[in-house]
Amino acid sequence: MRDVSIIGIGVTKFGELWDKSLRQIGLEAGLAAIQDSGIKRDDIDALYIGNMASGATIQQEHVSALIADYCGLTNNNIPAVRIESASASGGLALRQGYMAVAGGFADIVVVGGAEKMTDVSDAKSAYTNSMGSDEQWESQVGATFPSLHAMMAQTYMKKHGTSREELSAVAEKNHMHGAMNPDAQFPFPIRAEAVSNSSLVSTPLRMLDCAPNSDGGAAVILCASERAKEFTDKPIKITGSGQASDTLSLHHREDLGRMKAINVAAKEAFKQAGKKPKDLDLAEIHDNFTITELIALEEIGIFKEGEAGAKTLEGMTKISSEIPINTSGGLKSRGHAPGATGIAQAVEIVRQLRGEAGDRQVKNAKCGLIENHGGTAATAVVHILEVE
């Protein structure tokens, strides 16, 4: 298997992008990444697109061909593949693109993610999230996406004595980071008290525990490492890639307060990279709800089981602290466009490892991790990125 590097990145601002269609969002992110990398169109061997729900939201499937077409890539007839895995669609597209290069099927691959969540009613947009859960056993019978995560939170918090303040500290910290990210949907700070006092959605989760449903796009250019220096002085190597599944429906699980697929995927990625959690300089974690950031940090092994809340409250996950988590603002502040999220996470880690993260730069960042999951973590994808 060959080594694979990221040689270009692009991301759109996340938000309610009512003046842009899905194809425009995909095009904007893709062209930014191509421009950043210095490759030419004819260098591209394949395209992988992460997208969750364009069929349900904008009556458009086959978005890989759509974006290939609008990026002018069909002149070369290159293969274009859409990957869907709910909110892990982006991370999983990254992994499939990685496999295409590592396996020797392509030298240069564009991996893009795009999602349009706000061209439907708020109710439909919320229901779209539920399509990543088990329709027959969960969403159809009224279990909303927040209510499923509320059950996870109840189980976890009861077991570990996690406090309301610890949950709120996650959102406060991510907004503090996101305030320094011009691409963020909500680039402003919020106080923990505001989180704790925001409208109740599903006990114990409140409105400011929840990430938004965003429009947005992101893209990275993957290149066989042996050729990366042709295009950039700062290639970032993908040294570990892991993926795992769990039951789709929550009631099939032994422990509702765990997300085991993340644990398995992280172990696989660490093993491949020859790294341990203590080797990480920073990580982007899939905080679709505050509770999931805490559980994920423990599944990855960054903190021991039950300790992530207290560590967050102590400020250990802030920039310039022990292990900066979600320097981009995370899903909570940067926004969450399912197909794009996992790739936007990669964009942030690459910016940090290149030393191009501006006000939110983590000093001497050499090794970062990305954790992206779909549904209630029925699919989890973990990547480790390093400075070469």
Add this chain to the structure above:
Amino acid sequence: MRDVSIIGIGVTKFGELWDKSLRQIGLEAGLAAIQDSGIKRDDIDALYIGNMASGATIQQEHVSALIADYCGLTNNNIPAVRIESASASGGLALRQGYMAVAGGFADIVVVGGAEKMTDVSDAKSAYTNSMGSDEQWESQVGATFPSLHAMMAQTYMKKHGTSREELSAVAEKNHMHGAMNPDAQFPFPIRAEAVSNSSLVSTPLRMLDCAPNSDGGAAVILCASERAKEFTDKPIKITGSGQASDTLSLHHREDLGRMKAINVAAKEAFKQAGKKPKDLDLAEIHDNFTITELIALEEIGIFKEGEAGAKTLEGMTKISSEIPINTSGGLKSRGHAPGATGIAQAVEIVRQLRGEAGDRQVKNAKCGLIENHGGTAATAVVHILEVE
């Protein structure tokens, strides 16, 4: 890159399967393939699922995790990936699974496809097809899926002088084959005159020129060839795999009467296999409309441009003739469940190459081709299978 073989196959009957849900269809096909292969659950390294439109039709995305869950594969936390590429979703899932094994990421992979097209109104089901075209420039402004293919047919037929009888001969021949396939949705013969006199859908295409919108599932078990003999005496090797894209919208193309992506994908597959069209003993072709079988046969190089209609009318594509095409009955008679179709094609070729095709067995079949495309062939996938 390692050689990859198919060691197990499974397929459901296609049709209006109102008594079965998507997960049941996926489970039925997957377990049949696992049983056929003799592998155990713990042998499976990864799952790839082809599915076009479950979000739009049954409010369920994330179907890879769904099917992994219901097949009992989440105990092992194996990676599960959904691939979507309109009607090419199945063929493209096969290709991605092939790449996972060939690239050394997995030894044994289950590739499944499942689709539920009939749990919605007929109008919605028809519109779902259109989601594989360009929503903004085609379906939204009233270009139905048959009308796009009617434009292709008009262009092709005018250029080559193709007759109504030649189109009808495609459907008659595929039903003649499908009548011998117990898994077919319409396992009975139809006369060419009945095709020519069926209701007009969009000039020149009539009702019996069109494949149905079906429910159905299919699965194959892929194995690194070096291990295939552990499980079967009759492994079938994938010797060529090709994929290509074209513009999503028809009006972007130079020639509406061609499907260039098929040509590019076929050339790539032939090159890898070291074969030529004349080496083929049979092929499964994506006849979602009668016209596409004719165009595809020429893009692949089985017949010269403009000659496929006359050759079909002469009977050259019947079983026991020169080059049997769609011995399964094709999309027209076996049925067309988008996510499953490309994999059902592989199941048929494997049956033929194993000599297990019963009444429709092609004598001395050693080398077969599969052509599967999405939309108006904005995505095309071609595989070549051979007896080892």
